[in-house]
Amino acid sequence: MNIYRGCNHGCLYCDSRWDTYKVDDFDTIRAKDDTLRIIRNDLASKRLKGIICTGAMSDPYNPLEARLNLTRNSLMLISAYNFGVSVITKSTLVTRDTEILIDIAEKAPVIVKITITTSDDKLSKIIEPNAPPSSERFNALKHLTDQGIFAGVLLMPILPFITDNVENIEKLVDESAKAGAKFIFARFDVTLRGNQRDWYFNKLDKLFPGLSTKYKTLYGDTAFCSSPKAKELNSLFRQKCKQYGILYRMKDIVRESRKAYTQPSLFDML
Numbered sequence: 001m002n003i004y005r006g007c008n009h010g011c012l013y014c015d016s017r018w019d020t021y022k023v024d025d026f027d028t029i030r031a032k033d034d035t036l037r038i039i040r041n042d043l044a045s046k047r048l049k050g051i052i053c054t055g056a057m058s059d060p061y062n063p064l065e066a067r068l069n070l071t072r073n074s075l076m077l078i079s080a081y082n083f084g085v086s087v088i089t090k091s092t093l094v095t096r097d098t099e100i101l102i103d104i105a106e107k108a109p110v111i112v113k114i115t116i117t118t119s120d121d122k123l124s125k126i127i128e129p130n131a132p133p134s135s136e137r138f139n140a141l142k143h144l145t146d147q148g149i150f151a152g153v154l155l156m157p158i159l160p161f162i163t164d165n166v167e168n169i170e171k172l173v174d175e176s177a178k179a180g181a182k183f184i185f186a187r188f189d190v191t192l193r194g195n196q197r198d199w200y201f202n203k204l205d206k207l208f209p210g211l212s213t214k215y216k217t218l219y220g221d222t223a224f225c226s227s228p229k230a231k232e233l234n235s236l237f238r239q240k241c242k243q244y245g246i247l248y249r250m251k252d253i254v255r256e257s258r259k260a261y262t263q264p265s266l267f268d269m270l
Contacts, residue, residue, distance in 0.1 A: 001039065001052050001053065001054040001060075001074065002032070002054070002056070002057045002058055003031065003032060003035050003054070003058075003060060003070045003071060003074060004029055004030065004031055004032065004058045004059075004060065004062060004064065004065070004070070005023055005029070005030045005032065005058060006023055006025065006026050006027060006028050006029045006030055006058060007026065007027070007029065007058045007059050007062065008027055008028075008029055008062060008063065008130050009059060009090055009128055009129075009130045009131040010027065010128070010129045010130045010131075011090075011127065011128045011129075011131065012127050012128075012199070012200055012203035012204070012207070013127065013157050013159060013190050013191075013200055014026075014196070015191045015193070015196060016057050016058065017195065017196040017199055018193050018194050018195065018196040019194055019195045019196075020193075020194065021057065023057075023058075029058070029062050029063070029064045031064060031068055031070055035070050035074070036070065036073055036074065036077065039074050039077055040077050043077055043078065043081040043083060044081065046081075046083075049081075049082055049083055049084070049108065050083060050084070051083065051084035051085060051086050051108070051109055051111075052078050052083050052084070052085050052086070053085075053086040053088075054071070054074075054085070054086070054087055054088070055087055055088030055089050055113075056088060059088075059089050059090055059091055060087065060089060061089045061091035061092075061093035061094050062091065065093060066093060071097070072096070072097050072100065075097055075100045075101065075104065076100060078104060079100060079103050079104045079107070082107045082108055083104075083108055084104065084108035084109035084110060084258075085101070085104055085108075085109075085110055085111075086109075086110075086111045086112075086113070087101075087111070087112045087113065088113045088115065088154065089112070089113075089114060089115070090114065090115045090116075090128065090131040090132065090137060091131070091132060091140075092132050092136050092137065092139070092140040094112060094114070094140060094144070095140050095143045095144065098143065098144065098147050098149070101144075101149050102147060102148065102149065105148070105149065105150070109150075109257050109258045110149060110150060110257075111150050111151070111152075111253075111257040112144055112149055112150070112151040112152075113151070113152060113153070113154045113185070114137050114140060114141050114151065114152070114153055114154065115137075115153070115154040115156070116134050116137050116138065116153050116154070116155065116172065116176075117134075117155065117156070117157065117158070117159070117163055118134055118163050118168055118172070119134055119168055119171035119172040119174075119175055120134065120168070120171075121133040121134055121135050123162075123163070126207055127159065127162065127163075127207075134175075138175050138176070138178070138179045139179070141153065141176070141179040141180070141181060142178070142179040142180055145179065145180030145181065145182065146180065150182050150256070150257050151180075151181070151182060152176070152181040152182045152183035152184055152185070152246070152247070152253070153172070153176045153181050153183070153184045153185070154184075154185055155172060155184050155185065155186035155187075155237075156185070156186060156187040157187060157189060157190035157191065158186070158187065158188045158189065158190065158227050158230075158233070159190050159227075160189075160190065160215070160218075160225060160226075160227045160228065161208075161211060161214065162208065162211075164188065164227035164228075164229050164230075164233060165229075165233075166233070166236060169233050169236055169237050169240070170236070170240060172184075173237065173240040173241060173244065173246070174240075176244075176246065177244040177246060181246055182246070182247060182253075182256065183246060183247035183248065183252075183253040183256070184237075184241060184246055184247075184248055185248065185250060185253060186234070186237055186248065188226060188227045188229075188230035188233055188234055189224050189225055189226040189227065189230065190224075190225050191223060191224055191225075192215075192219075192222075192223060192224075192225055193223050200212075201215065201216075
């Protein structure tokens, strides 16, 4: 469910800028026409219930949403038709809809994934300039988990030579645990393709002079650029998650998010 086109967070690594997605003037947010009618009709026509995902292409909680309430009203429709929802966001505005998410969770799975790539507010304002600082996102996460909502962190992407260090991973998991995160899903790489790759390198030249040359030397034309420390950091990350009892494998996260709604089989009851 992509209600909006474009995003104003200005994240230097955003894969949605890739021209394959055909989103012109990406930094300008536009609401799609007749959104709520289309969503209502789609939900009403489905014979099988499922989970509606939003936030993969454009943050559903952008500044325009604060005025238009399209995401909020869409969640109400999702609740009315007894569907579940999966939300990806960097915005603290998601806490505004806590009561609706709780209402959905009484009938179907709900999972909220808050993207946090660094534990350092100063660095987050450099690489994600128009998104709320990381500390505010942790506060939003705590608000949601305190209300019983299944919520956690998307730790992705990890930017080589910028966020791929032990201190960042350790502190990010520590802060997630304090916020009650049920899960952290991490990827220790960044995707660089086409015009989005050019955008990233241009930003690196301004913010981290000389770093784009280091990328080009190390990765060449590789689209998926893994941190040179990926193996070490992934091991540390898993160890820290186990320490706090935080889920980190996707299959475990999905299973736990749907656990309350999985009907036991005959064999389970024997």
